[in-house]
Amino acid sequence: MSHDDFSDGWLISRYVAPDGHLFMTVLFLLAFLGGRAVYGQFRRRVRKLDVVVIGAGPVGLTATFIAMRSPRVGQITVYEESPREYVINSPYQITFDSTSFSFLETIGVDFNNMEGCHDLGLFYTKVGVYLQYILDQIQCTGHRCKVLFGAKFDKELRKNLERGNGRTLVIVCDGKKGQSASLLGLDEFTDQVSCHTFGAMAGIERPHLREVPTQEIRAHNLNFDLSAYGPYSQDQNGTSGFSLKIFGNSKYRYMCLAIRRCDSPTLKALRTILDRSMMRNIFLKCFNTYKLKTEPCLSESFVLNHMKYSPRLFEVRYTQRCETVAYFDDCDMFVVVEGEAALSCNFHTGMDINQGIRGLHSLDQFITRVTWAESEKSISSALAYKMQHSTKLFTSLSRDGMQEFMFS
Incomplete structure (x- = not known):
């Protein structure tokens, strides 16, 4: 091999080699990144x-x-x-x-x-x-x-x-x-918002009955005559009334009354007047009117001794942390x-x-x-x-x- 041939070969190898190294470097980098991605996916799949x-x-x-x-x-x-x-x-x-x-x-x-x-x-x-x-x-x-x-x-x-x-x-x-x-x-x-609604709740326990699941009862547009408790006449016809719900099992019964914010005289009276007998009698009459047919009526003496209830209407609100x-x-x-x-x-x-x-x-x-x-x-x-x-x-x-x- 002549000196010129050797020189040409050395020059060729000198210029080709960098391309080969670059190719190997790219290949190694792609393999590394691909392996890393596969490992990352595997890790995500098995992570508990x-x-x-x-x-x-x-x-x-x-x-x-x-x-x-x-x-x-x-x-x-x-x-x-x-x-x-x-x-x-x-x-x-x-x-x-x-x-x-x-x-x-x-x-x-x-x-x-x-x-x-x-x-x-x-x-x-x-x-x-x-x-x-x-x-x-x-x-x-x-x-x-x-x-x-x-x-x-x-x-x-x-x-x-x-x-x-x-x-x-x-x-x-x-x-x-x-x-x-x-x-x-x-x-x-916490954040607190008004539901633009007022309500009251009541609950009774009847120890002699079994705890049998019972469907709820709803009634709407109820109006109450409060004239017996003072100068509070009954709301006129057409005024938005109360909604009643009776729920709970046969042994533990609950009631709730709710009404949207309005100018009802009854709403104003039940919000401002603290007369426990007035709210107690409302719940008593509501229960006896809308209860299940198989349920016994509540007596005034039973309600007096066993009913827990809201003494007047309060504003209904939701609260979030x-x-x-x-x-x-x-x-x-x-x-x-x-x-x-x-x-x-x-x-x-x-x-x-x-x-x-x-x-x-x-x-x-x-x-x-x-x-x-x-x-x-x-x-x-x-x-x-x-x-x-x-x-x-x-x-x-x-x-x-x-x-x-x-x-x-």
Whole structure:
């Protein structure tokens, strides 16, 4: 080989080699990025989220049931301050509307295997019956879920969560008097709106009767003659009257009266005059007039000794906690507030469970977003998603809730 040939070959290899290195570099970079993407997807698929639920009421155990069905969730722990017997033996009746009924059926609740009754698209059952059903389902699935009764969530448990490894979602469902959300660092401030409605409530207990689920009774455009209590004449015909609802099981019966804000003389009198006998007699006559045919009438002596009631009308309001979802970066923990701990009404209609169940409609999607969120943007997006749903629910209920639960 001549010197010229050698020189030409060296020159050729010298100029070709950089292209070869560039090609190998690009190939290696693509392989690295591709492997990283595959690893990221694999990590997202296998990543598990630990869930802690505070409160084993209807909303808390329903949230547990939803989390249990999610493939993104690993260990679930439920803390309930009250003993199991107290929770399961709750005498109160709950009413699921058609929206809640359909949603619960979608997530696997079988109402055909639950004691209760259907009427006009509503399902009535005892709180304890529903809770026992959910607890049985949790036990049957074999999921890693612990329900701890008689265990109050306190500062020590909060510290244990903060020291834990991995991401945690805490779902607070301890009711409007619960302190867990504040203990976890969420603001206590609330927003309150008027429903432009006034109402009063009453309740009686008949110890000699069994707790049989009973459909509700509604009556509308009722007017009352208050002339016997002073110079209060009966409202003229055509004036918007009161709506009455009788609900609860056969042993524990409840009544509520509500009326839209108006210039009714009766409304003004019942708002301003504190005469306990006047409101007591209104509830007595309403119950005896509209009760079920199979129910015995209430006597004046029974009502005098056994009825608890609002002595006059009060303004009906919805209240929402301003901060219902948060993320704490130092311990990688999400907190979301559900049920009456997040949104409550100062007026009992027998259908209060539905506003809590509607808050859970977004929980499954929120769990997925929380599990996969890695960047600051994706975490903020998950928080915004849940907050928007909570705000929308509050706006809808404050605008239409009384119409749907009481006036329709």
